[in-house]
Amino acid sequence: MLKPRIGIGFRKWLYTISETTGFSTIDFNKIFNTNFITMKSFIGKKIRSVISSFPNRKESEFTKRIRRRHKIFWEAPNAEVIRNTHMSASDPIEKWMDVENWQRKLSNKHNSREFAKMHGCRVAELYWRGRNVKDIPFDKLPEHYVIRPTIGYSCGMVFVMQKGVNLLDKKPYGIQELQAEMSRAVEENPYLEFLVEEFVRTEKGEYNLPDDYKIYTFNGEIASIRLINRVGVRKGFFGTYDADWNEIEIDNTSYPAGSYQEPPACLEEMVACAKRLSKAYGIFVRIDFYATDKGAVFGEFTPTPTMGYGYTTNASKKYEAYWDKYCAGMI
Structure with missing residues (x-):
């Protein structure tokens, strides 16, 4: 049985839901290819659970x-x-x-970096920016780096890489896998770019x-x-x-x-x-x-x-x- 294709609008809606439910967009990506009945049931339960836990039920x-x-x-x-x-x-x-x-x-997020620099604030070093993710010079990147989209929130499509492992979801990612993930996102949004930046260290280095x-x-x-x-x-x-x-x-x-x-x-x-x-x-x-x-x-x-x-x-x-x-x- 063919699975229905999840449209861009629906994906954006899921990302919006993630902002209020506390459910990560990375985990939402896992259910994009499931059937609609399972997805509807899952999302409904999650939303009802979160709404019932809001500390201020009446909209302020x-x-x-x-x-x-x-x-x-x-x-x-x-x-x-x-x-x-x-x-x-x-x-x-x-x-x-x-x-x-x-x-x-x-x-x-690229514009925000520029605005911060304009006002004398420190930003992470930028290694690469663009849409053609196959041009990312992975062979020249340090062992630690961060990939993030110029549009998004709740850590969606963010990879905090440490020697090939994304510290956010604790999973290893090869170069081709990273490129595939980013390519899909770029194909769905004509405005989206990716930034490859310095992995900033803690105050303890x-x-x-x-x-x-x-x-x-x-x-x-x-x-x-x-x-x-x-x-x-x-x-x-x-x-x-x-x-x-x-x-x-x-x-x-x-x-x-x-x-x-x-x-x-x-x-x-x-x-x-x-x-x-x-x-x-x-x-x-x-x-x-x-x-x-x-x-x-x-x-x-x-x-x-x-x-x-x-x-x-x-x-x-x-x-x-x-x-x-x-x-x-x-x-």
Whole structure:
């Protein structure tokens, strides 16, 4: 019996679901070729389970604002053209801001790197960028490197490679297998490119999955810093801190809470970069960083984190208050 082909739109929908369910896009890839009855049953159970566990069942004002932004940003007919306009750190700010809701350009991960560089923030070294993945010079890459798409979230199509093993799913990948995975993604999206970047080391100089510092910012003001000690795709522990590294109430239940951790040595640099980028970005955005042996390294901008879901009632109220105070009237 022939299996129906899963369309691009349905695949994108699954990726959207992954952002709120906590189920990895890598695992979603495993079910793309199953039959529709099995897939429907699986997804239905997962969504019902997640919805029942939301700490704030009633949709908060913060959630409504994030969903409204997502609709305005990405349902516009020119959304993907804007997101994937090639930009450079040498471009004047006027060129960056030449369209309505120009921040969409920064949801392209190459553009976001350039914007961070433009504002004096450190980024991982770029080894290669493009669509023809057969041109990636694997023979010249170091033993440790990272592959990620210019479009995407939740670690989808991200390979954190250590001597041929992807640390995210703990599986070995040969060059041909990596090329095949990326080629399929490129064929489905005419705008998609891949970046091959430096595998940034920890502050101790080790090649481990880096801790994520997710900073919630509002026009230059920091509301919280969420530290995720990642051990896999959407697996890990986290704590929440303020800009002075005082531990505060957790804001989200995506991961189990971990114990208190000392601040990174580069906290001052990280906070300064986050504030600078946030002020330039203007509207609310989550900005991700890594603490490395070279200092704070910029990761990406996330304008609609988890689609606004999964936040505690107190966190939603706090972020709404910051939005009203520092981003009043902004999308």
